Amino acid sequence: MILLLKNGHIIDPTIGRDEMADIFIVEGVIDQIGKKIGTGVAADVFDLNGKIVAPGFIDMHVHAREPGFEHKETIATVAAAAAAGGFTAICCMPNTNPPIDDASVVEYIQKKVSNIERNVVDVYPVGAVTKDREGKELSPMAELAQAGVVGFSDDGSPVAQAEIMRRALEYSSMLNKPIIQHAEDLSMTRGGAMNEGITSTRLGLPSMASVAEEIIIARDLGLVEYLHPPLRTTNASVQYHVAHVSTRGAVELIRQAKNKGLPVTCEAAPHHFSLTEEAVRSFDTNTKMNPPLRTQDDVQAVKEGLRDGTIDAIATDHAPHSFDEKQVEFIHAPFGIVGLETSLGLAINELLETNILSLAQLVEKFSVNPRKILHLNSVSIAEGQRANLTIFDPQLQWAVDIRKFRSKAKNSPFDGWQLKGKAFAVVNRGEIYLP
Amino acid sequence: MALSRRHLLGLDGVPKEDIEQILDTATSFREVLERPIKKVPTLQGKTIVNLFFESSTRTRISFELAERRLSADVVNFSADVSSVLKGETLKDTVRNLEAMKIDMVVIRHAAAGAADFLGKVVQANVINAGDGAHEHPTQALLDMYTIREKFGTLEGIHVCIVGDISHSRVARSNIYGLKTMGANVSVCGPRTLIPRFIEPLGVKVYYDLDEAIRDADLLNVLRIQLERQGSALFPTLREYHQTFGITRERLDRSGKTVTILHPGPINRDVELSGDVADSEHSLIIQQVLNGVAVRMAILYLLGTGR
Numbered sequence: 001m002i003l004l005l006k007n008g009h010i011i012d013p014t015i016g017r018d019e020m021a022d023i024f025i026v027e028g029v030i031d032q033i034g035k036k037i038g039t040g041v042a043a044d045v046f047d048l049n050g051k052i053v054a055p056g057f058i059d060m061h062v063h064a065r066e067p068g069f070e071h072k073e074t075i076a077t078v079a080a081a082a083a084a085g086g087f088t089a090i091c092c093m094p095n096t097n098p099p100i101d102d103a104s105v106v107e108y109i110q111k112k113v114s115n116i117e118r119n120v121v122d123v124y125p126v127g128a129v130t131k132d133r134e135g136k137e138l139s140p141m142a143e144l145a146q147a148g149v150v151g152f153s154d155d156g157s158p159v160a161q162a163e164i165m166r167r168a169l170e171y172s173s174m175l176n177k178p179i180i181q182h183a184e185d186l187s188m189t190r191g192g193a194m195n196e197g198i199t200s201t202r203l204g205l206p207s208m209a210s211v212a213e214e215i216i217i218a219r220d221l222g223l224v225e226y227l228h229p230p231l232r233t234t235n236a237s238v239q240y241h242v243a244h245v246s247t248r249g250a251v252e253l254i255r256q257a258k259n260k261g262l263p264v265t266c267e268a269a270p271h272h273f274s275l276t277e278e279a280v281r282s283f284d285t286n287t288k289m290n291p292p293l294r295t296q297d298d299v300q301a302v303k304e305g306l307r308d309g310t311i312d313a314i315a316t317d318h319a320p321h322s323f324d325e326k327q328v329e330f331i332h333a334p335f336g337i338v339g340l341e342t343s344l345g346l347a348i349n350e351l352l353e354t355n356i357l358s359l360a361q362l363v364e365k366f367s368v369n370p371r372k373i374l375h376l377n378s379v380s381i382a383e384g385q386r387a388n389l390t391i392f393d394p395q396l397q398w399a400v401d402i403r404k405f406r407s408k409a410k411n412s413p414f415d416g417w418q419l420k421g422k423a424f425a426v427v428n429r430g431e432i433y434l435p
Numbered sequence: 436m437a438l439s440r441r442h443l444l445g446l447d448g449v450p451k452e453d454i455e456q457i458l459d460t461a462t463s464f465r466e467v468l469e470r471p472i473k474k475v476p477t478l479q480g481k482t483i484v485n486l487f488f489e490s491s492t493r494t495r496i497s498f499e500l501a502e503r504r505l506s507a508d509v510v511n512f513s514a515d516v517s518s519v520l521k522g523e524t525l526k527d528t529v530r531n532l533e534a535m536k537i538d539m540v541v542i543r544h545a546a547a548g549a550a551d552f553l554g555k556v557v558q559a560n561v562i563n564a565g566d567g568a569h570e571h572p573t574q575a576l577l578d579m580y581t582i583r584e585k586f587g588t589l590e591g592i593h594v595c596i597v598g599d600i601s602h603s604r605v606a607r608s609n610i611y612g613l614k615t616m617g618a619n620v621s622v623c624g625p626r627t628l629i630p631r632f633i634e635p636l637g638v639k640v641y642y643d644l645d646e647a648i649r650d651a652d653l654l655n656v657l658r659i660q661l662e663r664q665g666s667a668l669f670p671t672l673r674e675y676h677q678t679f680g681i682t683r684e685r686l687d688r689s690g691k692t693v694t695i696l697h698p699g700p701i702n703r704d705v706e707l708s709g710d711v712a713d714s715e716h717s718l719i720i721q722q723v724l725n726g727v728a729v730r731m732a733i734l735y736l737l738g739t740g741r
Binding site for chain 1: 447524525526544546547548549551552566567568569570602604607630631632633635636
């Protein structure tokens with residue numbers, strides 16, 4: 001593969017690059033970056049005028065559903081959806097069947113990835129914190145890390161017991177991997193289908209109070225503070241990452257913890273800065289997710305958290321479900337929506353267009369920060385580096401059409417939304433993919 | 436002479452004119468119910484399905500009576516939730532109904548939003564006979580009819596809804612309808628059974644029943660679900676009766692006349708003592724009679740509308 005990408009606006013916060021230039025790529029490696037690169041050899045040439053070239057985006061929170069729920073999504077279809085959405089990497093969560101609590105499951109996933117033809121998406125499994133994600137005994141974390149997991153989470157379920165969380169933080173610190181918490185006090189949320197607020201009161205739907213998210217985060221931050229700093233003779237720092245932060249109180253707790261210098265990071269999902277609980281008024285089951293859509297004030301807080309850096313990363317919590325599974329009564333519908341193919345557009349609309357984030361900050365949230373959190377090699381746009389690029393057009397107007405999704409699932413509340421900004425191409429693993 | 440919408444899914448957002456029209460039409464049907472022959476040919480040739488996914492005796496009978504008195508053809512479908520969960524989905528049930536060319540559907544379901552779901556997918560007119568803790572609009576309309584009959588108006592009447600507000604579809608529909616009609620609405624019950632975010636609906640909250648009675652013209656007393664006892668919501672039925680039960684003694688102590696409604700069935704000596712339920716201030720039996728007339732009005736207005 002020989003590629004010549006002309007006139008792109010390169011933004012790479014890792015090395016402070018922000019310039020218009022051409023990129024010449026040979027066999028997956030950036031051969032040359034410069035003005036008006038000519039080519040003697042036969043190259044595929046793309047004019048990227050008006051488009052942004054950034055280090056490849058990674059979505060650190062994806063449910064690939066394989067193994068076990070292949071009717072919802074597979075490794076192959078989730079990779080296709082990721083590429084279409086502008087991602088060159090995803091992390092797949094361990095709530096599969098069997099769960100990713102054993103090295104053999106990691107190997108199975110890796111094999112499925114290697115079977116995808118012309119794949120442009122790296123897939124990083126996240127291992128379970130506890131066996132069967134039951135919150136009782138630690139999973140074989142060292143073996144999982146050896147097999148290639150990049151972090152640990154019981155996502156979908158919280159690590160409910162304080163003692164288990166403490167030990168998980170300690171154990172994973174030896175492996176230099178984060179614990180990713182789905183923060184939810186189950187004793188408060190059981191049976192809940194949406195946020196507790198004015199809308200749940202109107203609709204009479206069983207609800208989940210925002211404080212149920214905050215209670216677990218507060219407890220965990222207490223544990224992190226207790227276990228920090230590392231012992232003097234080791235560097236093993238606990239690392240705590242909060243998945244899909246959705247409430248003002250949660251953002252504020254994490255902000256305070258960061259101000260104290262605690263090793264804490266977090267992510268937010270596009271639906272938590274694009275929609276409020278008001279969307280549930282229609283009883284559309286594609287507005288049912290966990291954490292639920294919150295209030296306008298919470299949305300505002302998530303945006304503030306993104307702006308001031310409290311929220312490190314944007315991650316979708318891509319949660320595919322089959323058509324029939326969502327075509328039921330609201331209380332019986334499963335939680336979650338697909339996100340990979342709308343994430344970038346929503347972020348550009350809600351964050352870039354509104355000047356909450358600069359282009360460089362947007363790239364940090366989509367690429368640089370999640371890689372740091374997971375201790376992945378940083379990706380930069382420099383000569384001699386492997387080409388791992390997300391190319392997007394921040395101006396392109398388009399309408400979301402679930403029928404065009406490459407994900408197997410279509411459960412999105414954003415069908416028909418007019419968005420500005422869309423992926424143009426991704427380059428990775430020696431391939432280019434154009435959605 | 437038609438309502439502004441095709442279905443009656445709830446009272447949230449239903450305009451005053453529609454509510455007035457239903458109540459006025461019910462007055463005519465109330466008169467029909469006093470005749471020796473209580474049947475009119477209004478809905479002859481129309482087929483109505485009563486789709487009851489949750490057990491109900493009085494609401495189903497009230498609907499069925501209303502339907503038959505309008506000369507409609509009536510089909511009853513009952514399924515307890517467990518058998519539905521095992522087999523057919525709501526969507527499939529609905530598609531089957533649709534294939535049978537039904538004109539109107541009355542649905543009762545344990546899940547909030549079930550009637551809305553139906554309303555989106557079927558051609559037939561949908562009437563919500565109770566969906567989870569969401570709405571029970573025909574109950575609220577018959578309550579409002581009964582209040583209007585007693586006081587001559589709804590405007591300015593102070594109605595206090597007493598009991599488990601959190602889990603009550605009757606409470607929600609009453610709040611929406613009464614507020615639209617200009618009544619003052621309050622709720623009273625243990626704090627654990629009153630939604631944290633109820634006030635934005637425009638209601639006043641009381642935790643003290645005596646205070647609530649002092650300010651109210653009428654109490655709409657909700658049935659307490661016996662199985663909620665002993666959970667985190669309230670400790671015992673005895674304590675509930677002591678603190679939130681409507682008794683003759685409590686009413687006498689207030690020194691005023693307060694009218695009592697109850698959607699039934701009553702747990703005697705839990706939320707309401709028997710002597711109050713059977714007293715001259717109780718309109719509980721009128722509610723039942725009015726229920727048939729109000730349901731006839733709704734069926735008529737929807738069934739002969741657009």
